[in-house]
Amino acid sequence: MSLVQLIPIVNDLSQPDKLQLFKLLAAQIPEADLQVIFSATEYPVGSPYELTEAADIMKQMIKGDREASARASSRHAGTSKFLSIIT
Numbered sequence: 001m002s003l004v005q006l007i008p009i010v011n012d013l014s015q016p017d018k019l020q021l022f023k024l025l026a027a028q029i030p031e032a033d034l035q036v037i038f039s040a041t042e043y044p045v046g047s048p049y050e051l052t053e054a055a056d057i058m059k060q061m062i063k064g065d066r067e068a069s070a071r072a073s074s075r076h077a078g079t080s081k082f083l084s085i086i087t
Helices: 003-011 015-027 031-038 052-086
Strands: none
Touching: none
């Protein structure tokens, strides 16, 4: 029987029967091959903890943005005050 013929039959099995079939098939696969199949590949994950230098840079950027916004607001406030006087 080919795999193409077998797949629909396996799909129709109940969950316990699928698990039993899985165990049967796994028992026939050499241990080394199973380790390759089920070995978890590890990937490094970055973490923001203990990155005080990056946090300081972000604080400086936020402070700079706030100061620039405040300067822009004060310039626009003067312009609108001038426009209200001349109209």
